[in-house]
Amino acid sequence: MFPFFDAGPQPGIALAALYALLAVASLTIRRAARGAPPSMLQHQVNAWWRIFPIVTLALLAYPLGLPALCLLVCILAIAELDTHVDGRHFRLGAGGILLGAIAIGVFLPAMALPLIATVLAIGALYCWRRPGPGALIWLTFLVTAGAMLILAIFTTLPFGEQTILAWALYLFILTALNDIAQFVSGKLFGRHKIAPGVSPNKTWQGLAGGIVVSQVVSLALGSYLQLAGPLTLAVFGLLLSLAGFAGDLMFSAAKRRLGIKDFSALIPGHGGILDRVDSLVLTAPLLYCLLRITQQGQA
Numbered sequence: 001m002f003p004f005f006d007a008g009p010q011p012g013i014a015l016a017a018l019y020a021l022l023a024v025a026s027l028t029i030r031r032a033a034r035g036a037p038p039s040m041l042q043h044q045v046n047a048w049w050r051i052f053p054i055v056t057l058a059l060l061a062y063p064l065g066l067p068a069l070c071l072l073v074c075i076l077a078i079a080e081l082d083t084h085v086d087g088r089h090f091r092l093g094a095g096g097i098l099l100g101a102i103a104i105g106v107f108l109p110a111m112a113l114p115l116i117a118t119v120l121a122i123g124a125l126y127c128w129r130r131p132g133p134g135a136l137i138w139l140t141f142l143v144t145a146g147a148m149l150i151l152a153i154f155t156t157l158p159f160g161e162q163t164i165l166a167w168a169l170y171l172f173i174l175t176a177l178n179d180i181a182q183f184v185s186g187k188l189f190g191r192h193k194i195a196p197g198v199s200p201n202k203t204w205q206g207l208a209g210g211i212v213v214s215q216v217v218s219l220a221l222g223s224y225l226q227l228a229g230p231l232t233l234a235v236f237g238l239l240l241s242l243a244g245f246a247g248d249l250m251f252s253a254a255k256r257r258l259g260i261k262d263f264s265a266l267i268p269g270h271g272g273i274l275d276r277v278d279s280l281v282l283t284a285p286l287l288y289c290l291l292r293i294t295q296q297g298q299a
Contacts, residue, residue, distance in 0.1 A: 010166070010226075018173055044180070044270065059172075078094045084260065151285075154288060182206045195249060211242070219237065232294070239286060250278070250282070
């Protein structure tokens with residue numbers, strides 16, 4: 001019933017390595033601080049101890065855990081965005097959209113991509129024609145809900161359950177480590193800003209650090225889980241790293257337009273759930289499309 005436990009030792013060892021890496025980072029930062037007040041980096045690392053266990057539970061409970069995680073993200077996103085808009089209309093409308101997304105995922109998963117693309121195009125056009133905080137909040141939710149729907153229908157990919165589970169593990173680990181690498185590289189080596197008017201902390205050095213780490217993680221993890229050949233994994237690592245950066249920048253632009261630093265204070269040191277899934281909002285649909293294209297090319 002739960003393929004994670006039938007997939008052999010590789011997924012468990014990969015997760016254990018991730019937790020070991022996080023533990024080493026936590027201890028190193030704590031020793032370096034030597035009693036000083038917690039830094040932003042320390043808050044960032046500590047927050048992953050709250051995030052990774054939830055993702056781990058979703059993987060352990062696959063296939064039910066993945067849609068459940070996506071549903072949780074959407075519910076929390078509605079709660080966060082609702083604090084930035086007046087009235088009950090947003091909660092009711094977003095709830096209706098969420099129910100529609102669930103229906104699509106259950107009954108029409110093959111139509112998810114074209115339907116999401118159509119809805120997002122309409123939402124983007126509306127936001128462009130009537131710029132304002134309200135339209136931007138709706139567009140942010142539509143993007144998030146669409147990405148979570150795509151992530152939920154990973155379970156319908158034309159692979160075996162264990163292979164899909166391995167790709168989901170690959171997605172979560174690569175996206176998380178790319179985020180961490182970009183943040184750390186930017187803090188340590190950042191000199192040249194990419195978009196100072198949107199996100200002053202984003203630098204070319206941070207982006208480069210994320211790409212390098214993503215390449216290493218993609219090749220090492222993908223090869224260990226026997227997902228694809230080195231060339232495919234290298235291309236996937238590069239594209240997903242760039243997508244993660246673009247998602248982060250996109251949500252930073254939304255926050256700048258709304259005049260807020262974080263969407264909420266749900267996760268100390270990380271902000272809200274939308275501050276954490278900003279990269280996943282683009283990496284999940286991109287990986288889904290890449291896998292579909294790869295599968296069709298092999299057919």
